[in-house]
């Protein structure tokens with residue numbers, strides 16, 4: 001009797017052998033779904049704590065050639 005596991009995503013019985021490429025998932029799709037859920041969860045957690053206001057416009061430094069910048073010898 002072959003060893004079987006339940007697919008974590010859909011609960012389908014998966015035969016645990018070398019032919020079951022996506023074990024413990026029944027298919028690549030279920031594997032990606034599970035991975036996607038995990039990523040989505042972690043993203044939600046980090047998203048609540050970190051505020052990203054995007055790239056700033058980068059205000060340039062005051063121009064070096066101001067009017068009072070007269071060369072002195």
Ligand SMILES: [Zn+2]
Nearest residue numbers: 007010026030
């Ligand atoms: Zn599945």
